[in-house]
Amino acid sequence: MREWTREERYQVLKTPGQISDLHERISRSVWRQTYHVQPVTGLSSDPNGFAYHKGVWHLFYQWCPWGAVHGLKYWYHVTSPDLVHWKNEGVGLAPDTYYDNRGTHSGSAISDGEDLFFFYTGNHRDDDWTRTPYTCAARLGADGKPVKREKPLFGPRDDYSEHQRDPKIVWNEEKKRYYIFIGAQTLDQKGSAQVYSSEQLFEGWKYEGRLHVVGYEDFGGMWECPYIVNISGKDLLIFSPQYTKLPGRAESTNHNVYFIGNMDYDTLTFTPDGKYRYLDYGFDFYAAQGAANVGDPDKGILISWIGLPDNHYASAEEDWEGSMTLARELRIRDGHLYQVPVSAVYDLREKEWKPEGKLPKAGEMQILSDGSDLKLRLFTRPDGSGGFSICYDKASQTMTVDKTGMKLRFNESVGERLDMPLETPLSRIGIFIDHSSVELFVNDGEETFTAHVYPTEQEDGYTLDGHADVRLWQYAPSVKDDFVV
Numbered sequence: 001m002r003e004w005t006r007e008e009r010y011q012v013l014k015t016p017g018q019i020s021d022l023h024e025r026i027s028r029s030v031w032r033q034t035y036h037v038q039p040v041t042g043l044s045s046d047p048n049g050f051a052y053h054k055g056v057w058h059l060f061y062q063w064c065p066w067g068a069v070h071g072l073k074y075w076y077h078v079t080s081p082d083l084v085h086w087k088n089e090g091v092g093l094a095p096d097t098y099y100d101n102r103g104t105h106s107g108s109a110i111s112d113g114e115d116l117f118f119f120y121t122g123n124h125r126d127d128d129w130t131r132t133p134y135t136c137a138a139r140l141g142a143d144g145k146p147v148k149r150e151k152p153l154f155g156p157r158d159d160y161s162e163h164q165r166d167p168k169i170v171w172n173e174e175k176k177r178y179y180i181f182i183g184a185q186t187l188d189q190k191g192s193a194q195v196y197s198s199e200q201l202f203e204g205w206k207y208e209g210r211l212h213v214v215g216y217e218d219f220g221g222m223w224e225c226p227y228i229v230n231i232s233g234k235d236l237l238i239f240s241p242q243y244t245k246l247p248g249r250a251e252s253t254n255h256n257v258y259f260i261g262n263m264d265y266d267t268l269t270f271t272p273d274g275k276y277r278y279l280d281y282g283f284d285f286y287a288a289q290g291a292a293n294v295g296d297p298d299k300g301i302l303i304s305w306i307g308l309p310d311n312h313y314a315s316a317e318e319d320w321e322g323s324m325t326l327a328r329e330l331r332i333r334d335g336h337l338y339q340v341p342v343s344a345v346y347d348l349r350e351k352e353w354k355p356e357g358k359l360p361k362a363g364e365m366q367i368l369s370d371g372s373d374l375k376l377r378l379f380t381r382p383d384g385s386g387g388f389s390i391c392y393d394k395a396s397q398t399m400t401v402d403k404t405g406m407k408l409r410f411n412e413s414v415g416e417r418l419d420m421p422l423e424t425p426l427s428r429i430g431i432f433i434d435h436s437s438v439e440l441f442v443n444d445g446e447e448t449f450t451a452h453v454y455p456t457e458q459e460d461g462y463t464l465d466g467h468a469d470v471r472l473w474q475y476a477p478s479v480k481d482d483f484v485v
């Protein structure tokens with residue numbers, strides 16, 4: 001894979017012409033997605049600034065224009081009327097001030113009905129590369145582009161390491177205050193989060209203290225991308241702990257977890273009802289962010305990066321990588337989080353897919369199971385061998401996903417086989433295939449599994465052993481790959 005110098009990775013984008021050829025070239029790739037948001041060029045990672053405002057869903061992604069590399073990060077803007085049909089809007093936030101000179105890093109958004117406000121990390125670095133993270137703000141201007149507040153809201157605290165970033169803004173109705181949660185690392189390198197509050201969005205921010213998650217004062221080395229939302233009277237806390245291995249996650253040191261519990265804003269204590277759980281069991285799922293202003297107290301909307309820090313993907317050879325997941329609807333029932341694709345996704349069903357044993361490049365597979373053992377292999381070769389295998393073992397009530405059968409292997413060292421234990425016997429799997437991703441929703445959203453996959457032209461079959469009914473649909477494209485910068 002290509003080696004990048006710091007100068008190359010941190011190049012400032014001056015004119016769209018610098019990347020128009022790159023867009024032209026990658027748009028011919030067989031792995032470009034057709035109903036998932038993907039980078040216009042280069043690399044996309046975390047979802048940012050996700051909110052509903054004046055009838056439009058706004059979403060941004062961390063974007064490095066130059067190639068499959070983490071370098072100078074922009075916020076790239078996409079919009080949608082329904083969370084399924086997305087349109088490229090161009091650069092949202094660019095690293096063009098002193099405070100964000102080396103990247104407009106992750107953050108969130110909130111609408112007050114009139115205006116849409118953004119909170120993000122300005123990644124400042126001195127010439128000697130010393131980092132100072134600032135919490136910065138912006139507001140959507142009349143021309144649809146965010147306009148930055150001149151000065152940051154606040155700088156970093158010196159009782160934490162340099163890792164303080166990814167502000168999540170929330171309104172607390174009881175306190176009549178806004179809160180910002182910031183992912184952080186303590187001086188002794190433990191994962192943590194800081195809490196700030198203010199009565200106004202652009203002024204008056206004060207540090208409230210460290211977030212205490214009961215039983216988890218010593219969990220991971222850094223909590224990236226915190227997110228908190230109240231659904232049906234319960235608080236859902238999500239973050240991405242890193243620099244640690246966790247059970248059932250093979251060799252990976254990057255994870256995305258959630259807790260259901262209660263958040264006490266007086267004591268800054270989150271008391272979980274139980275242990276942490278994985279937001280998704282897949283190989284490639286990180287930095288998930290829920291939308292603000294969903295407008296339904298019983299529902300959340302979440303989107304995530306299909307990818308992991310420190311990992312690279314087969315499309316890197318073509319100078320691009322990354323994708324967003326489908327937007328998911330979140331509900332909490334009986335203390336469990338359920339995640340299903342937003343219902344508008346099903347409008348993409350173009351026609352029922354008939355070719356026996358073959359897969360569409362973009363489509364949906366629905367499997368109804370009687371709960372007995374099952375062995376499904378997607379993307380098998382013409383002789384029926386290989387593939388991306390999904391096995392259900394009734395005795396242990398566990399699904400196992402193994403991608404070693406694919407021709408193109410990647411990130412082998414973090415693990416290519418993962419288990420997904422189920423709470424109830426297998427009854428249903430919804431599988432969403434786009435040109436370079438697979439998302440599994442098991443038992444109506446009880447658990448999910450997301451992965452990148454790069455099938456070659458020959459890997460277009462599937463096989464199924466076991467008692468199950470299968471239906472397949474081909475999907476219409478819903479995400480425009482227009483070159484807008």
Ligand code: FRU
Pocket residue numbers: 045046062073105106107121165166224225287309
């Ligand atoms: C997570 C992350 C964030 C940071 C951003 C930079 O993937 O490391 O913590 O703000 O990516 O792109």
